[in-house]
Amino acid sequence: MGSEGHGRRPFCRRCSKPSRLCLCARLNSPPLDNSVSVTILQHSLEKTHPLNSARVAILGLxxxxxxxxxxxxxxxxxxxxxxxxxxxxxxxxxxGNTADFGNYAVTYSSKNILVAVERASKPDIGWILNYPVGRSAASNGFMVAKVQRKSEELKDFEEFKLVVPPGSVLLFPSGNAIDLAEVNFEVKNLIVLDGTWAKARRMYYENPWLKLLPHLKLDPAKKSLYKEVRHQPKAGFLSTIESIVYAMKELGNVMEGLDDLLEVFESMIGDQRRCKDEKFRALGKS
Structure with a gap:
């Protein structure tokens, strides 16, 4: 479905792309019924980026x-x-007990864990796995709610509440991450961070509950389709849709049509490249 605001070019409400670059017709319908569910934590600045690949996963899975x-x-x-x-x-x-680390604190009881963080802190709560409440969360899944305050003058608000089911893993190359090819347990839910690589790293540090999960990493030899149009800081840093597709294949969730999602993403990059070329040609004529 398209829409056109005053002074704006028409765009598709479903894929959030300009109507002439709409992705919807390029995707299979209905979406692929993936047995390994996917949870995308999307940085707020990433949603409107013209090259954001998560939109392909959102529409295709x-x-x-x-x-x-x-x-x-x-x-x-x-x-x-x-x-x-x-x-x-x-x-x-x-x-319960409180452990104060200066710019963050952890309070834990037999039933709950509360982590209070301040700007620029990098809370590490891995040690909570030594306690029954931490082991229960890691083994049986947990619910996490984030309550945020933007400044001293503003009120608290709940940013999200999320159920993290048992069998969840984080796809992120942390120091504790293991290669996907070495996974010897059943993965039921794949959590992916969507943002620039700097923003993804910040999301990782600022969401301490991610430390309760196993961390998996991709083969660093893989090259991203992004390489010509968006900076890839080093090998193995892929787009969100590439990461999801490659991870699903490694985890055995191979479906007919999975590679089609990469083809749609590649076509989106081609669109962006053509738009850039058209812009440069127009500037050359002016």
Whole structure:
């Protein structure tokens, strides 16, 4: 479905691309029924980027959730509640032990974990896995809610509440990440960070609950289709849709039509390249 605002070119509401570059007709219908579900944490600045590849995954995969994420520029709190425990306890005040690390603090009880962070902190809560509440969250899944405050003058607001099911993994090349080819357990949900590589790294550090998950990494020898139009800091840093497709193949979730998503992404890059060439030609004539 197209739309046209005053002074704006027509665009497609479904894929958020200009109507003349609409991706919808290039994608299979219905979407692929992926057995490994996908959760995309999308940086707030990435949604409108003309080369954002997550839109291909969103339109092309049936079992996918999108979670918008913003930077922590003042303060944020993360409440983590293991799914195995009574969900009625997830909103109860936490009375327990507190570990204060200066620019972040962790309060934990037998039922919940609360992580309070400030701007520029890099909270590491991996040690909580030594306690029953941490082991329960890691083994049986958990619910996490992020409450953020943008400044001293503004009120708190809930940015997201997300269920992280058992069998979830994070696709990110952290120091603890293992190669996809070496995975020896069942992966049921793939979490991917969508943003520039700098923004993805910041999302990783500012969302401490990601430390409760196994981390997987792609083969660094893979080259990105982005290389001609968007900076790739080093080998193995791929677009969101490339990362999802390659990970699914390694995890055994091979579906007919999966490679078609990469073809749509490649066509989107071709569109961007042509638009850039047209712009340069127009400037040359002026």
């Amino acid at each position: 049936k079992n996918l959730s999108l979670v918008p994420v913003t930077d922590v520029n003042f303060q944020a709190r993360f409440l983590i509640h293991p799914l195995q425990l009574d969900r009625d306890d997830s909103s109860s005040p936490i009375v």
